[in-house]
Structures are given as C-alpha cells and as structure tokens.
Amino acid sequence: MYVDGNRIQIFHEIYRLGSISKAAEKLCRTQSAISQQLKVLEDELGGSLFHRDKKGLELTILGQSIMADVTAVMSSLDSIKRKSIGYTQGQAGILSIGASDTSFLYYLKDPLKQFSQLHPHMEMKIINSKGNDLLSKMDKGELEAVVLALSQIPQHCHGLDLGIREDILISNSMVKKNWKDIVRESVFIYPDQNSNTRQFIDTILHQHSIVPAKTIEAGSIVAIKSMVELGLGCSIIPCIALDKNDTGLYAYSLKGEQARHLYLLTKASRPPSPPLKELINILSVG
Structure with missing residues (x-):
C-alpha cells in the first residue's frame, strides 16, 4: 500500500501542534486543504486518526498504533534534509579515510583531532589497515581517500604530496x-x-x-x-x-x-567531497 509522504507530514503536524488550524498555518496551507488531505489519508489507512474531546484532538487507537512509526519517518526525513543542506554548504557529510598504523599514529592523529573540533557536524569513518587493503577499499568505493608512504603514486590515483618520509x-x-x-x-x-x-x-x-x-x-x-x-x-x-x-x-x-613520500591518495575520477576538502586545507596549512 502506497502512503503519500505529504499526508504523513500533515498528520504528524496536526498531532504535534494539536489542531488543524495550527498545522495549516505551519504548512502554509488552508484549513480545508489540510482537512481534505487528512481525510484521504484516513481512507487509505482504513480508519479515523483523531477524535475530538473537550481537550481538542486526540489520537484514535489507529492513530496511536502508527504514531511511533510516523515520528521515526519524520525524524529520518529531517535528518536527510539537514545532511543534504549541510553537505551542499560544506558544513556536513562524512570524511571516509584510511591510513596505515604509522601514518595514523605519527601523522594523521592531530589533523583528524583538529578536523573534529572545527567541523563537529561532519562524521568520520576511519579505517586502519595495510596499504594494499586500503587501496582495494578505495577502488571499491568503501573509502574516499587513503594516506600512505609510497615511492610513486599508483595508476588511476591522484596524490597530494604531504612531504618526504625518510x-x-x-x-x-x-x-x-x-x-x-x-x-x-x-x-x-x-x-x-x-x-x-x-x-x-x-x-x-x-x-x-x-x-x-x-x-x-x-x-x-x-x-x-x-x-x-x-x-x-x-x-x-x-x-x-x-x-x-x-x-x-x-x-x-x-x-x-630513494626516499618515500607521504601521499593523500584519491581516485583520479572522483572529485573530493566537502569534508575531504576541509581535511586537505588542514593538512596543507600544517
């Protein structure tokens, strides 16, 4: 059974605000339009969602039984909106990076700490493993970037040179x-x-x-x-x-x-995400 997301939002706002008029004002709709959409949703679900008493609108048994799921759906939609807005504005997203033991312990630890402090709304996914395993994960799309000490940059990779590692x-x-x-x-x-x-x-x-x-x-x-x-x-x-x-x-x-260089490697075909750009800025200044 298909349930329209807009009608779910209307149902949730009526419950949250306690009245159809307040929900209409919040959603910039007329009361009649809100009432009509609520009636359509009730027909789809096979029963009334609210009943009126002296206190105003109260959930019916059907309304009570689905409200937890409706709240979870609305919370997920809000999270998606926040993350998408934050991503486009460079304020959110996931930094997905891999590093060897040595690269993490002796080079990346402080820059990642600084990244976390500067961008609290950005998530971090960090995988600590061996070089070949990390390159394989990046090739499969499981990681956006890896930091490794190499004599040369692998084919199909772009490398930001972080300096000679003696x-x-x-x-x-x-x-x-x-x-x-x-x-x-x-x-x-x-x-x-x-x-x-x-x-x-x-x-x-x-x-x-x-x-x-x-x-x-x-x-x-x-x-x-x-x-x-x-x-x-x-x-x-x-x-x-x-x-x-x-x-x-x-x-x-x-x-x-021949000295090795420490590189931040990415796939040449993939432009860096906003979180990775922020880490690159930190590494460049450092």
Whole structure:
C-alpha cells in the first residue's frame, strides 16, 4: 500500500501542534486543504486518526498504533534534509579515510583531532589497515581517500604530496658501520609482509643483494621498536616513528636510497567531497 509522504507530514503536524488550524498555518496551507488531505489519508489507512474531546484532538487507537512509526519517518526525513543542506554548504557529510598504523599514529592523529573540533557536524569513518587493503577499499568505493608512504603514486590515483618520509635503520647499539653491513651481520626484524614499509624494505635489500644473517617477522612499528630495544635485532622504520621516548634506540641513515613520500591518495575520477576538502586545507596549512 502506497502512503503519500505529504499526508504523513500533515498528520504528524496536526498531532504535534494539536489542531488543524495550527498545522495549516505551519504548512502554509488552508484549513480545508489540510482537512481534505487528512481525510484521504484516513481512507487509505482504513480508519479515523483523531477524535475530538473537550481537550481538542486526540489520537484514535489507529492513530496511536502508527504514531511511533510516523515520528521515526519524520525524524529520518529531517535528518536527510539537514545532511543534504549541510553537505551542499560544506558544513556536513562524512570524511571516509584510511591510513596505515604509522601514518595514523605519527601523522594523521592531530589533523583528524583538529578536523573534529572545527567541523563537529561532519562524521568520520576511519579505517586502519595495510596499504594494499586500503587501496582495494578505495577502488571499491568503501573509502574516499587513503594516506600512505609510497615511492610513486599508483595508476588511476591522484596524490597530494604531504612531504618526504625518510626511512632509517634502528639498532640498540652504536657501531661504526654503514646500514648495509649492519643488516648483513645482524638479525633483521621485518614488518608485516602486507605493509608498504615491508615492500620498501624488500626492494632496497634486493637492489643491494643484501641477505640478513637471520630474520624475524613482527607486526606493527611499535612492536618492532620494542624488539629492537630488547636487542633481538635491527630493523628499518619510518624516521617519523622514532620519538624522544625511544632513548634505547640508535638511528642510521639510509643515505643514497630513494626516499618515500607521504601521499593523500584519491581516485583520479572522483572529485573530493566537502569534508575531504576541509581535511586537505588542514593538512596543507600544517
């Protein structure tokens, strides 16, 4: 059975305001037009929705039985209107973005906090995962943008360059050797094999025909730093992940290696939404 949305709105306004005359004034209609539309709705539903008593209009049993659903429908319509108006005016919408552990923890955390404070009516959907998984989700339309450290921008993507992200070798001891010799002679701790940092490491080790003496595979950058500090081996991590609290770690430059850039990536065929434009403004100023 089809029920006209305008008649539902009329029914809701009569109930909310308590009279047909007030509903007519609110909806800029005549009382006769409102009464006529209410009668049509009652015919469609098969019964009266109001009855009159000394207090005015009261809901019938039928009216009471559907009012909760009617209120929910009107609330949803109001939400749709607010979001659509806010979206077109750049005041609402959903920021849908993905980032790796390192990108989120050491780069995006503060900009996203600032975004939330500046735009309280904009929602955020943030997915934390590995690079290939994030790019796949963006390709499927599940994410609008991803932030990753890469040597080059993938095909069919537009990339906003957020700056060079230097990578370093970390160890728990200071020795007078270059990073290549340290890796050859040490236990090397690899990050997750699906991460962008792992792909970067595999590439540069292959370029220099470096085979570590022994290897361990760990998970996150935080876990790797803890393992290196315990003396379990060395590893290569983004320089940004080394902070003032990592007093037990020593850094060695990968001088001469191709640096990665941190990119905010979007599909080239899709213009940025108002929420994404606002985040880009924050990142550009930062």
